[in-house]
Amino acid sequence: MSTDTQGITLTLTHHGTSHTFSFSSDATISDLSDEVASSLSIPPSNQKFMISKLGLLKPPFKDPxxxxxxxxxxxxTLMGSTAAEASSIEQASFEASRRVSRPRPVQKVQAYKTRDWKKEQEESQYTFLTLRPLPYLPNPSRSLQFLQRLKDDAGIKAAMRKHKFTVPLLTEMNPIEHTQSNHEGTSRTLGLNRNAGEVIELRLRTDAYDGYRDYKTIRKTLCHELAHNVHGPHDRKFWDLCKQIEKEVEGADWRSGGRTVGDEEYYEGGEEVDDHGGWTGGEFVLGASSAGGAESVGQESSQGMSRREILAKAAEERIERLRRLREQNEQSENAGSGSG
Structure with missing residues (x-):
């Protein structure tokens, strides 16, 4: 930023790119909005300005x-889609809805079968009201289909109806904005829950943007984020609710007969991550351990420990767990050979 007797220079970031604008000394934030609309083709209705120490401001401004x-x-930081990007999202949404509404073969039903109107009403109320992919990433229509699959998941629908969860916005996150690397490794944020369920963001894509992550991993992340609608910190109440939602989702998934999709176990995180317990500001980080589990370094046991000490303790626990598992396998093999 530079100021002189003639004007002010302001720099903002949009999608990782810096943009610099010059204004007169008496310019207002409304002038900034007009300049963004003119220079970047982002209409005021799509503009959101994240300003440090002030928070989120968007037109119409409380103080124009x-x-x-x-x-x-x-x-x-400017968030918002251009008119062209917004149009592409609307087209993708239209195509998705058209596929959903495509006529299907008529199936025979019992003569006196009645519809569960209460269930249908609750499912329309306790759901994700808006699905939004990131329009500036490749193939946003595929992300929209992925979000729609989560919304239509029988287990997710049942859990949201039971707990009366209504989430205004379910969206995807940009992997590059939620990946941190240092000499100790790479940390990947899998999900975010903002303002107790106002917005849930999920990491759908791979790091290279060339594909999508495992559906079971993302669905479990969504269960995790839904639990944050009720409990913010990772205390015992949170983990109890999280596990309850996961079991409800599995049990209500009619496609897998009440089992985990594909008769496989949920992906628990195959990468070692320095995440201070897995959560930072409501973020679900890949590789995190659930509280009370065999892998966890609990809050009580880690009080007063440095980051390096916590990591070392977690590594020791993993080594010990592998040793016990190897001994159990050897005992089973010996017992099997002896019985022959």
Missing amino acids: HLPISSIADKKI
Whole structure:
């Protein structure tokens, strides 16, 4: 940011790219909105400005006369889609809805079978009201189909209806914005729950954007995020509810006969991650361990420990667990050979 007697220079970031604008010294945030609409083709209705220390501002502004000089020295991130991107999302949504509404062969039903109107009403109320992929990533229509699959999942629908969960927005996250690497390894955020269920974000894509992650992993992440609608911190109440939702989702999944999809166990995270217990500000990080499990370094046992000490303790526990498992396998093999 630079200021002089003639004007103000302001820089903001949009989709990882910096944009610099120049304004007169008496310019307001409304002038910034007009300039973004003109230069970046992002209409005011799609604009959201994340400003450090101020939070989220979007048109129409509560204070349209807020001086630009008061925010020019702050970090500003612009979120929003261009008119063309928004149009592509609407087209993808239309195509998806058209496929869903395509006529299907008529099936014979029992003569006096009645519809469960209460269930249908609850499912329309306790659900995800809006599905939104990221329009600037490749093939947003595929992400929309993935989100629709989660919304239509029989187990997810049953759990949301039971707990009366209504989530205004289910969307995907950009992997590159939620991946951190350092000398100790790579940490990947799998999900976010904002404002107790106002928005849930899920990591759908692979790191290279060339595919999508395992459906069972993402569905379990969604169960995890739904539990944060009720409990914020990772205490015992949270983990009890999380496990309950996971069991309900499995039990109500008619396609797998009440079992895990594909008769396989859920993916528990195959990468070692430095995540301080798996959660930071409501983020579900790949490789996290559930509280009370064999892999967890619990809050009580890790009090006063440094990050390196926590990692070392977790590594020791994993080694010990592998040793016990190897001994059990050897005992089973010996017992089998002796019985012959």
